[in-house]
Amino acid sequence: MYMKRLASVLLVLCSVSAFAKAPPAKAPDREVWITLGSDALEHVNAAFANAGHAAPSMRGQTADVTALRVRESQLNLISRMMHEKLNRCGGFIYHDTEAAALTALDPSVAAKAAKATAVTYSLDNASTVNALQAGVQELAIRWVIDHLSSYATRYYTSTTGVASANWLKGHWESLVPPARSDVTVELFNHASWAQPSVILTITGTTLSEEVVVLGGHLDSTSNGSTAPGADDDASGIATLTEVIRVAMLQNYRPERTVKFMAYAAEEVGLRGSSAIATKYAADAVDVVGVLQLDMTNYNLRSNIDVALVSDRTNAAQNTFVTNLIDTYQPELEWTTTTCGYACSDHASWTSAGFAASMPFEAPLSASNPYIHTVNDTLHNSGGDARHALKFAKLAAAYVAELAKGGVTIDETPPEVAITAPAAGSTVAGVTTVTASATDASGVNRVEFFVDGELKATDTTAPYAFDWDTAAVPNGSHIVTARAVDLVGVAATSAGVSVTVSNATSTAGFDSVLRAPRCASASNACDSGTLLNGRGGFVGPEVNAPNTIKNSCRDGLSGAHLVDQSNERIVVSTLDGTNFAPGKLVRVDATVFAYNKLNDKLDLFYAADANNPVWQLITTMPVPSKGLHTLSATYTLPEGDAAQAVRAVFRNRGSTAPCVEGNYNDHDDLIFAAQPSALLR
Structure with a gap:
């Protein structure tokens, strides 16, 4: 129901197709000024030299920060270098004038006290936190990531970058009930580039002059090709969107004013957030806290759930954030990390004198290697939004405990x-x-x-x-x-x-064990077509990888019936009676071979499919390229009522139940055997 409503909103609001191949407009080639960490200077100079540019003009320097004059068309080159060499997203701050850049060299500027109320951090609003956290849904976050990453690029000068901002404004508006006159959605337009920032405001009930900000950046980088930016930072925007959705559904009314912000032009010097933070400081807006969500959904190289950025953030608010985790998400593992000068939009708020924090998806050393490339896709973040869901719950807790207030929800079950x-x-x-x-x-x-x-x-x-x-x-x-x-x-x-009542011995897919299974006692078990292909791309293979509890992944290179794959497994008793311990059984494995010299089939069995310990049956070569059915026999051991066989078809490598490789395929087949206890 919710997804149908979103789809209808999308059709009305998207004036430009999200799938349009719209290249970014060329940035005006004028002189601009940036500040960056002095540790990045040698890498900038090397990147400029490799691109055939003269070294940028240094305008000032301290031990930590350097001011440079560059061409605006060179900003994307600097952004890509920051990611490739220093693992920073952004990594520099854009300034409209040289004077502003030189002012930023003064460390007292970033450390100055903001014109904001000093809050006392407290955790005393558990009912609201629990209600908001209970409502957030992985599927809704995934849907927004999917949509935003379907734009060819969200680069700040591109037509699709503008379209993505307009879509987000419309989508946020669609989440607001008509009766909520205290909620507004607006575009924050920037005079120097096309893409606007988007701001949703929930006016506070009793402390409306005090403002809590939650933000992420809407734009993606671009090197002239597709820039989906699924993790960087569609994930952060989708996480914020989910907090908005649940807050509106539960009629959340904060005491302090809450502003959700999707910043434009982060990738080229934090320009959108800097413009907003600078204006808020000049207008003496009483911002009591800022939470930045930039990359929330990639966690495939670390066992840490949240890494809190400790540099250029506010220590007191950071402690508040970790207390939120310990209290409301004690199952999460958190640590601290450093990300260097201007690594995301929290730096704009810190420089303007406001308390800012940034919980990150992983320690910087284990962050997403695909960002700033065509491969920053939802698939490469695991294909779902389960990690981002943790950050949606954290952001909900941050709002409920800093902005306070309460919810009124419909508690009648469906x-x-x-x-x-x-x-x-x-x-x-x-x-x-x-x-x-x-x-x-x-x-x-x-x-x-x-x-x-x-x-x-x-x-x-x-x-x-x-x-x-x-x-x-x-x-x-x-x-x-x-x-x-x-x-x-x-x-x-x-x-x-x-x-x-099934008379057939064809396997069905077991959604718990995640592999084909013949659950009824029989004398044969056939995987049928369930194993055709390899992995999620070659074929694709249905329910890939089709190994018990997803225990071994397949290679994703090549094409179906061109490169290596398992196609079918059949297990049967030689005497035609039902599977039972001591029976001689035959395994017939159909494979597609690419190279008879390097391709090998390893067959294994496990006496307990629920807790498999794989034993080698045999290793077999293939006679030639193409489809072949290779057979071997083994004696069914005593074991569990559910036993299994595994076929590992590999290109090179050693014999093992799980062999990493771009062209390797692993598949299991589970079948019902009479438990040995029943034979005594």
Whole structure:
């Protein structure tokens, strides 16, 4: 329901197609001034020399900060260098005049006291924090990341950069109920470039003159090609958007005024945030705290959930943020990290004299290697928004405990019922399960369960999923549905009992073990077409990687039926009786080979599919390029009722149950065997 409404809003508001290949407009080639960390100067000079430019003109320097005069067209070169050499996003501050750049060299400027109320940080608004955190949803965050990263680029001078800002303004407006006259959404236009910043304001009830700011940057960088910017920083904007969505649904009314900001032109010197922070300082706006979210969704190289930037941020507010984590998200691991001069928009607020903090997705040494490239995609951040969800909960806690205030929510649970199959019916093969769900606040999603195990989730009515009954044993099973409304209140339907009766030995996909499975006792088990292809791109392979509990990933290079892949596995008893310990069984593995000299098939078995310990059956070469079915036998061991075989088709490498490689394919097949205890 929610996603349908978003889709309709998108159609009305997007005047420029998000998929249009719109190159960034060329920046005006005029002289500008920047300040950057003095440790970056040698890298800037080297980048300029490699690009055939004369070295930039130094206008002033301290031990920590250097002021340079450059051409505006060179800013993107500096931005890319900062990422490649120093792992900084941005890494410099743009100044309109040389005088402003020289003023920024004075360390007392950044350390000066802001004209803001000194707040006493307290954690005493748990009911509001818990309500807001309960409402945030990964799927909603993912949807916004997906949309923003579908623009060819969000570069600050591009037409698609402007279109993305206009879309975001419209989307934020669509989240605001008509009765909320205390909420406004506006564009903050910048005279020197096309892309505006976007600001949503919730006016405070009792302390409206005191302002809490949460921000991220809307733009992406560009080197003349596609710049999706999914993590940098569509993830931060999507995280903020989710806090807005839940705040509006739960009728959150803060005591202090809260402003959510999507800054333009961060990648070229923090220009959007600097313009806003400078104006707020000049206008003596009472900003009591700033939270920056720049990159929240990549966490594939670290076991740290949150890394709090310790340099050029406010120590007292940083302690407040870590206290929020310890109190409301104690399951998270956090640490501190440094990111250097002007690494994101929090530096603009710090330089203007305001208290700012920046929780980051990982320590800088383990941050996203794909940013500022065409590969900064949602897929390369894991394909979902589960990590960003942690930051949405943290941002919700920050708002609730710094801006205070409360929520009023609809606590009535949804009405939900299974509508098919009918109670008492017999089902086989792939069976469609449907459910009805309604709620006054709207339905966020419906989850389908079989015998208490989650099988599928649907976010749009009519709610349904295709249940592959071959993945469960023949016999009686209970089907239920759980509906969750838009404020996080859930209800579960009455169970519907059905009888599964499958005569086939073709496997179904087991959504818990994440691999093909024949759940009913038989003398053969066939993966059918479930293993066709390799990984999420070559084919693609359905439900990739099809290894138990996603324990081993596939290579993603090449094309289907051109390069290496497993295509099918069949396990069968030689005497035609059901699988049981001591039986001699044959494994037939169909593979597509690319190179007979380097391609090898390793076959393994595991006596317990739930806790597999892989034992080698054999290693086999291929006779030639193309499709081949290779066979081997082994004696079925004593073990669990669910046993498994694994096929590892590899290009070079050594024999192992899991072998990393761009062209390697790993697939498991689970089958039902009579437990040894039943034979005694």
